[in-house]
Amino acid sequence: MPTKLWVFIEHFKGVVAQSSLEALGEARRLNGAMGGAGVTALLFGQGVADLAREVIAHGADEVLLADEATLAEFRSEPYTALLVKLAQEHRPEVILAGATTRGRDLLGMAAVDLNCGAMADVIALTYADGNVQATRPVYAGKLLATAMADGRRPQLISLRPRAFPKPEPDPARTGVVTPVAPVLAEEAIPLKVLDYVVEQGQVSLADAKIIVSGGRGVGGPEGFAPIRELAQALGAAVGASRAAVDAGWIPYAYQVGQTGKTVSPDLYIACGISGAIQHQAGMRSSKTIVAINKDAEAPIFKLARYGVVGDLFKIVPALTAEFKKRLGK
Amino acid sequence: MHVVVCVKQTPDSAAKMGVENGKVTWGDAGLVVNPWDEYAIEEAIRLKEKYGGKATAISLGPESAKEALKTCIAMGCDEAILLSDPAFKGSDALATSYALAQAIQKMGDVDLVLFGKQAIDGDTGLTPIGVARRLGWTPLTYTIQIAELDLNARTITAERLLEQGKQVVSGKLPAVVGTVKDINEPRYPSFMGIRKAAKAAIPTWSAADLGCEPDKIGGAGSAIRWPSVYPLPAREGAVEMIEGTPEEIAAKLADKLIADKVI
Numbered sequence: 230m231p232t233k234l235w236v237f238i239e240h241f242k243g244v245v246a247q248s249s250l251e252a253l254g255e256a257r258r259l260n261g262a263m264g265g266a267g268v269t270a271l272l273f274g275q276g277v278a279d280l281a282r283e284v285i286a287h288g289a290d291e292v293l294l295a296d297e298a299t300l301a302e303f304r305s306e307p308y309t310a311l312l313v314k315l316a317q318e319h320r321p322e323v324i325l326a327g328a329t330t331r332g333r334d335l336l337g338m339a340a341v342d343l344n345c346g347a348m349a350d351v352i353a354l355t356y357a358d359g360n361v362q363a364t365r366p367v368y369a370g371k372l373l374a375t376a377m378a379d380g381r382r383p384q385l386i387s388l389r390p391r392a393f394p395k396p397e398p399d400p401a402r403t404g405v406v407t408p409v410a411p412v413l414a415e416e417a418i419p420l421k422v423l424d425y426v427v428e429q430g431q432v433s434l435a436d437a438k439i440i441v442s443g444g445r446g447v448g449g450p451e452g453f454a455p456i457r458e459l460a461q462a463l464g465a466a467v468g469a470s471r472a473a474v475d476a477g478w479i480p481y482a483y484q485v486g487q488t489g490k491t492v493s494p495d496l497y498i499a500c501g502i503s504g505a506i507q508h509q510a511g512m513r514s515s516k517t518i519v520a521i522n523k524d525a526e527a528p529i530f531k532l533a534r535y536g537v538v539g540d541l542f543k544i545v546p547a548l549t550a551e552f553k554k555r556l557g558k
Numbered sequence: 559m560h561v562v563v564c565v566k567q568t569p570d571s572a573a574k575m576g577v578e579n580g581k582v583t584w585g586d587a588g589l590v591v592n593p594w595d596e597y598a599i600e601e602a603i604r605l606k607e608k609y610g611g612k613a614t615a616i617s618l619g620p621e622s623a624k625e626a627l628k629t630c631i632a633m634g635c636d637e638a639i640l641l642s643d644p645a646f647k648g649s650d651a652l653a654t655s656y657a658l659a660q661a662i663q664k665m666g667d668v669d670l671v672l673f674g675k676q677a678i679d680g681d682t683g684l685t686p687i688g689v690a691r692r693l694g695w696t697p698l699t700y701t702i703q704i705a706e707l708d709l710n711a712r713t714i715t716a717e718r719l720l721e722q723g724k725q726v727v728s729g730k731l732p733a734v735v736g737t738v739k740d741i742n743e744p745r746y747p748s749f750m751g752i753r754k755a756a757k758a759a760i761p762t763w764s765a766a767d768l769g770c771e772p773d774k775i776g777g778a779g780s781a782i783r784w785p786s787v788y789p790l791p792a793r794e795g796a797v798e799m800i801e802g803t804p805e806e807i808a809a810k811l812a813d814k815l816i817a818d819k820v821i
Contacts, residue, residue, distance in 0.1 A: 306697070334697065439820075480740075535798050548811065
């Protein structure tokens with residue numbers, strides 16, 4: 230019998246998304262406040278039965294497993310149809326997902342079908358008197374707002390990646406795996422996935438613990454070479470400011486900021502980035518910010534924990550050499 | 559072809575946001591077209607130019623949102639309609655998506671609806687996908703390129719920008735497309751366009767015009783409440799400047815970052 234607290238598990242090429250593990254961790258915490266009836270995970274896909282073990286180890290007591298070809302790749306229509314059917318049958322109080330492209334689409338569509346509220350990109354949750362209260366950034370992270378659903382259930386909540394700690398897996402945990410059947414047949418799904426162009430060897434910005442980012446100060450496409458070298462030495466993702474993207478030095482997929490990605494790494498190293506308010510919107514929730522800039526007056530230094538005024542083309546390679554030495558690479 | 563672009567009027571992205579007596583303020587900064595929507599407007603105009611037909615901009619908001627719609631016309635949209643009614647006040651994404659879907663259905667001949675990825679005020683990104691679901695049309699969020707549009711076969715092929723890379727998908731028309739930056743480079747309004755916009759009559763459709771059920775709009779139609787909004791807590795501690803030769807700086811910084819356990 231499914232519990233009242235559900236977590237949607239996202240996966241890609243056989244790997245569970247970090248944000249889903251973080252959601253499981255948060256669900257365990259909420260479970261205590263909600264009376265301890267347990268956590269149910271929704272695992273949809275094809276050939277994903279093996280992932281149930283990992284999902285249980287990270288906090289699920291039950292896994293509703295749908296394993297079928299129509300669910301092989303995330304498509305919002307068949308996934309929503311199944312999630313909605315299960316929710317109508319079992320009436321959960323809360324459904325959590327990562328605030329990823331997939332998680333946001335899924336909960337946004339389910340909110341319409343279930344005529345209930347969705348809270349997107351949440352960074353903190355509390356539970357009192359039967360209601361979840363969510364804290365979420367608004368106005369590009371310049372303000373925070375609390376949100377809660379009226380009496381309608383379920384409460385659909387997507388959690389910002391890296392805003393919640395990833396739980397330690399406990400291999401001794403046990404759980405029940407219950408098979409469930411998909412709702413839509415392939416003929417009923419209008420959307421077909423033709424291709425997927427994955428960038429090889431890149432660390433995803435959303436999941437990155439460390440990001441090394443370059444801005445106008447890198448001066449050109451070749452200026453990203455030392456940025457990439459430092460990122461490689463640290464196992465970090467590469468980011469960029471809008472100025473660098475708009476200049477055509479690096480593709481848009483790397484842009485951090487108001488019209489790019491929002492990131493929350495442990496460490497954000499801003500190289501030649503002045504720190505316009507729109508850039509801050511995308512990275513100010515980073516735990517530690519290091520700013521390297523020629524201009525001592527640059528606004529980025531107001532956000533930074535550590536600042537270096539100087540030439541990034543001298544400082545960044547020195548840092549790369551230092552970290553290679555320290556990290557034994 | 560009839561393409562509809564849904565826009566929102568928001569405070570300027572450079573505005574310094576504050577809170578006074580529980581209400582959000584943005585000083586003397588202006589109201590603009592939500593920056594994400596500029597890409598959707600541009601795409602709507604390009605599609606119209608390529609495939610013929612017309613591009614209509616719609617916005618749900620107060621009377622002032624007509625200014626945002628005028629920007630759409632100045633850029634090249636043919637028509638604009640304001641959805642405005644005191645009964646819409648307090649609408650969340652659930653209620654907004656309902657009213658927008660009602661307006662799109664009322665037009666009757668729409669092939670494609672375009673949105674910006676999200677609005678920079680609420681930042682939920684829930685409205686485009688909500689409208690797609692309400693209409694039952696193909697949802698194509700996070701689209702970075704409309705690769706192919708076949709109006710005879712009624713199909714659309716698009717590239718979507720997801721976390722791990724680009725996904726190429728095809729679906730049926732009509733579709734609801736959420737655009738991301740990089741799908742195009744939005745144009746500036748032309749002189750002729752600005753003159754056209756100044757003279758344009760922008761009709762207002764009320765909740766009754768849209769045939770909205772009263773319990774699906776405004777506060778009654780909304781499932782989310784916002785008990786409070788407040789400024790970000792200040793970042794703790796001042797910046798510590800690291801000085802020396804590049805090698806000395808690198809060594810000091812490495813010591814500190816390792817001691818802070820962020821590396």
